[in-house]
Amino acid sequence: MxxxxxxxxxxxxxxxxxxxxxxxxxxxxxxxxxxxxxxxxxxxxxxxxxxxxxxxxxxxxxxxxxxxxxxxxxxxxxxxxxxxxxxxxxxxxxxxxxxxxxxxxxxxxxxxxxxxxxxxxxxxxxxxxxxxxxxxxxxxxxxxxxxxxRFATAYRAVVGRAQVGAGEQVVVVGAGGVGLSAVMVAAALGAHVVAVDRHDGALEAARRAGAAHTVLAGDGVDVPAAVHALTGGCHVSVDAVGSERTCADAIGSLRRRGRHVQVGLLPPVDGHPRVPMSRVIGWELDVLGSHGxxxxxxxxxxxxxxxxxxxxxxxxxxxxxxxxxxxxxxxxxxxxxxxxxxxxxxx
Incomplete structure (x- = not known):
């Protein structure tokens, strides 16, 4: 074959x-x-x-x-x-x-x-x-x-792990396959979704999938500040990329007592990836893994x-x-x- x-x-x-x-x-x-x-x-x-x-x-x-x-x-x-x-x-x-x-x-x-x-x-x-x-x-x-x-992982991350409810604010960092899936699922549940990506085309796809707001990431862009300006801080964040930067941006976009779901893999490319645990502790954030x-x-x-x-x-x-x-x-x-x-x- x-x-x-x-x-x-x-x-x-x-x-x-x-x-x-x-x-x-x-x-x-x-x-x-x-x-x-x-x-x-x-x-x-x-x-x-x-x-x-x-x-x-x-x-x-x-x-x-x-x-x-x-x-x-x-x-x-x-x-x-x-x-x-x-x-x-x-x-x-x-x-x-x-x-x-x-x-x-x-x-x-x-x-x-x-x-x-x-x-x-x-x-x-x-x-x-x-x-x-x-x-x-x-x-x-x-x-x-x-x-x-991608879709099943996003579905379980949003529905099973984060238990997103109608009216909640959700930020999805990364608008690739799993990110777009998470946007679609969260929007279908009645959540207000902010999609973050480095590419305009991906953000346009996120808007078609149901994102209410988008943030164009890149050098010099303070993603958490942009998300807080739009939402006051999100109830749920999803890192659909899997890097030290995207994980930190997702966690930083949460409101106090928020829930973060890590879907993107975090390979130790430059040593063990750093996660902003001081924010997790001080704001009593929940950090959830999701694996298919x-x-x-x-x-x-x-x-x-x-x-x-x-x-x-x-x-x-x-x-x-x-x-x-x-x-x-x-x-x-x-x-x-x-x-x-x-x-x-x-x-």
């Missing part, structure tokens, strides 16, 4: 023929119809996950497709089923998985990180009875492909997608083939994104 691969972290990304996978015990092989190109894929390529990622490697972790093969022991799925999956796949056996918290499973697998991912014609998903999610007829493949990481969303929590989100309350398909900017995806991946961190890019491995 054809797959996007790299042989060294930070090295060239190419498309080549690799062996087709077989379905493992308890798992399935899915024929990929669409796969989201996400900033987390850039982190894997850059070498920020060397503790779990081996070379050569096939990235890709957001996907939608059809079950192509079923391994021994799988009871809930058959060849031909339309499915998606969280990017964090639980083992299905531990206390966390049994209690519906597979996103923090200590024995988790992650396509595109712990094993070959979905920038390929076929991908393996483990513990299928725990991790696969059936796609309703009203949710098409391009819409579903962006759910597994378990498959058992998908039905509520999918119901809101199917009835049009949430429109993740509106966030899709374009669909490209494997070759174009391979060209885009190394520059993803600095690309002025205005929406989600999806990869169709059969294009």
């Amino acid at each position: 054809r797959a996007m691969t790299f042989d060294e972290f930070g090295g060239p990304v190419t498309v080549r023929e690799v062996p087709e996978p077989a379905a493992p015990p308890g798992g399935v092989v899915v024929r990929v119809h669409a796969s989201g190109l996400c900033l987390s894929d850039w982190h894997a390529w850059a070498g920020h996950d060397t503790d779990i990622t081996t070379l050569p490697h096939v990235p890709g972790h957001e996907l939608a497709g059809v079950v192509a093969a079923v391994g021994d022991g799988v009871t809930r799925w058959r060849v031909g089923d339309r499915v998606t999956s969280p990017f964090v796949c639980g083992c299905g056996r531990c206390d966390w998985c049994r209690s519906g918290q597979a996103q923090v499973c200590p024995d988790q697998t992650q396509p595109g990180f712990t094993h070959a991912g979905s920038f390929a014609e076929l991908v393996v998903l483990h513990a299928a009875d725990t991790n696969l999610v059936a796609l309703p007829d009203g949710v098409d493949d391009p819409t579903a492909a962006g759910l597994g990481c 969303m378990a498959a058992v929590d998908y039905p509520e989100m999918l119901a809101r997608v199917a009835d049009g309350t949430l429109r993740p398909g509106d966030l899709v900017d374009r669909v490209v083939g494997l070759e174009e995806g391979a060209r885009l991946l190394p520059g993803l961190r600095d690309d002025p994104r205005t929406g989600m890019v999806l990869v169709d491995p059969h294009r």
Whole structure:
């Protein structure tokens, strides 16, 4: 099969023929119809996950497709089923998985990180009875492909972790895929959303997604001061980028007793990232991590997608083939994104 691969972290990304996978015990092989190109894929390529990622490697972790093969022991799925999956796949056996918290499973697998991912014609998903999610007829493949990481992560961050309520002020720092998703979800809940980004195009996309206000970040811009001027301080902040600066800007934008959700990864590029803990302590802020969303929590989100309350398909900017995806991946961190890019491995 054809797959996007790299042989060294930070090295060239190419498309080549690799062996087709077989379905493992308890798992399935899915024929990929669409796969989201996400900033987390850039982190894997850059070498920020060397503790779990081996070379050569096939990235890709957001996907939608059809079950192509079923391994021994799988009871809930058959060849031909339309499915998606969280990017964090639980083992299905531990206390966390049994209690519906597979996103923090200590024995988790992650396509595109712990094993070959979905920038390929076929991908393996483990513990299928725990991790696969059936796609309703009203949710098409391009819409579903962006759910597994960015939209589902944003949904759980806003709904499950921050528990955003109608009328609250929410600031979302970073208007890439997960940031735009957080804007859309918070706005759908009746919150007043401020979106922050370094690019005008991303802020325009945020306004289309439901942001009431936008702040153009950049050198010399005091983001917290700008947000406080607009809102008086937010009830909830979301760092959807994952850097020392964006984390600090998000926390600094909160009002006293506010809630901060850290979604963007904070790789220790220049040593352990500093977080303004004096503000956290003095203002009694809640700091919450959010790491994907378990498959058992998908039905509520999918119901809101199917009835049009949430429109993740509106966030899709374009669909490209494997070759174009391979060209885009190394520059993803600095690309002025205005929406989600999806990869169709059969294009």
